[in-house]
Amino acid sequence: GIVHKVNLEYLARGVFQHEGVLYPDSLVGTDSHTTMINGMGVCGWGVGGIEAEAVMLGQPMSMVLPEVVGFKLTGVLPGGATSTDLVLTVTQALRAAGVVGKFVEFYGSGVAELSLADRATISNMAPEYGATLGFFP
Numbered sequence: 001g002i003v004h005k006v007n008l009e010y011l012a013r014g015v016f017q018h019e020g021v022l023y024p025d026s027l028v029g030t031d032s033h034t035t036m037i038n039g040m041g042v043c044g045w046g047v048g049g050i051e052a053e054a055v056m057l058g059q060p061m062s063m064v065l066p067e068v069v070g071f072k073l074t075g076v077l078p079g080g081a082t083s084t085d086l087v088l089t090v091t092q093a094l095r096a097a098g099v100v101g102k103f104v105e106f107y108g109s110g111v112a113e114l115s116l117a118d119r120a121t122i123s124n125m126a127p128e129y130g131a132t133l134g135f136f137p
Contacts, residue, residue: 012042028055032127038135039120045133066132068103073110083118087125094129104134111136 013025027037027044030052037044047061055061071094077086094104106122114122119136126134 012037012040014041028052028061033124035126035131035133036120036124038123038126038133039118040116041135041137043133043135045126066102068105069097069099069131071104071106071134072108073106073114074108075110076113083115083121086114086118087121090122091125091129094131094134098130100130102131104129104131106134106136 012027015022015024017023025042027034027042028051029044029046030049032046034044034046047055051061071090077083104126106119111119114136123134123136126132
């Protein structure tokens, strides 16, 4: 939705600095499609409302880090193929691989061939392929 687009276009910083130390940006949202932000290298995922409210009030959020699964992308999309075709193919492959509750990290030469919109679309589908998030570093 629009909130995720606002995160991509205006709010996410990627990296921020505080007192001379650089920190990677992250996002905890209340929607399963918060994962869209992972398309630009910001680690984000959706949690329940109680967890999100606690974070907004300055409380730490604890979680067990799930297994990380790599997904290699190579080449370029052939003529006539759309990002939707790619997303559906990736979703089908990841469902078959059984990535429920895992972090999926996309890597390989094909990543550089994808636009931010394409990466965000693939990341946004994490709930559909079952992963906690799909991350593009």
